[in-house]
Amino acid sequence: MSSVAIMAHKAANNDVAVIYAVFPTAGEGHDVCRKLLSEGLIACANRFPMVISHFRWEGEIEAKEEHPVLFKTSPAKAEAAMQRIAALHRYKVPAVLRLSSEGALPAYAEWVASETA
Numbered sequence: 001m002s003s004v005a006i007m008a009h010k011a012a013n014n015d016v017a018v019i020y021a022v023f024p025t026a027g028e029g030h031d032v033c034r035k036l037l038s039e040g041l042i043a044c045a046n047r048f049p050m051v052i053s054h055f056r057w058e059g060e061i062e063a064k065e066e067h068p069v070l071f072k073t074s075p076a077k078a079e080a081a082m083q084r085i086a087a088l089h090r091y092k093v094p095a096v097l098r099l100s101s102e103g104a105l106p107a108y109a110e111w112v113a114s115e116t117a
Contacts, residue, residue, distance in 0.1 A: 013102070013109070014102060014103060014104045014105070014106055015074075015075050015101070015102055015104070016073075016075075016101045016108065016109050017072070017073050017074060017075045017077070017078035017081075017099075017100070017101065018071070018099040018101050019042075019071040019072075019073065019078065019081055019082055019085065019096065019097065019098050019099070020068065020069070020070055020071075020095070020097045020099060021068070021071070021085050021089070021094060021095060021096045021097070022053060022069070022094075022095050023066065023067045023068075023069065023089070024065075024066060024067070024090065024091070026047065026050070026067045028090065029047050029067045029069045031088075032069070032085060032088050032089070033045040033047065033071070035084075036081060036084060036085070039084065040116060041073060041077050041080055041081040041084055042071045042072060042073045042081055042115075042116065043072050043073060043074075043111065043112040043116050044072050044112075044115070045069055045070065045071045046069065046070045047067065047068075047069050048067070048068045048069070049067075050066070050067055051065070051067075051068055052064070052066075071085070073112065073116050074113050074116040076116070082098060
């Protein structure tokens with residue numbers, strides 16, 4: 001199956017992979033967005049304002065400022081994008097989560113597929 005046929009099939013299913021990650025600074029989130037875009041691993045990303053994350057780490061309860069990002073990519077590129085985010089991240093155990101989206105607007109799913117083909 002050609003790459004165009006694969007892309008059309010994925011877009012027809014309206015599948016878009018959404019990856020959520022948080023970064024310790026807005027600058028790091030920005031840099032990872034730019035890197036993944038330049039490498040063709042994502043179609044786009046949304047950076048959100050700072051949040052306060054609460055968690056337990058090494059036995060202690062923590063509250064830290066973090067900067068969330070939503071990355072959008074094709075299902076075929078999701079695993080590679082997640083691994084790349086983790087590799088670029090300074091946290092030892094970064095929060096990198098794939099959220100499934102099977103109900104994307106068809107034109108948007110097609111655009112995501114074309115940007116990550």
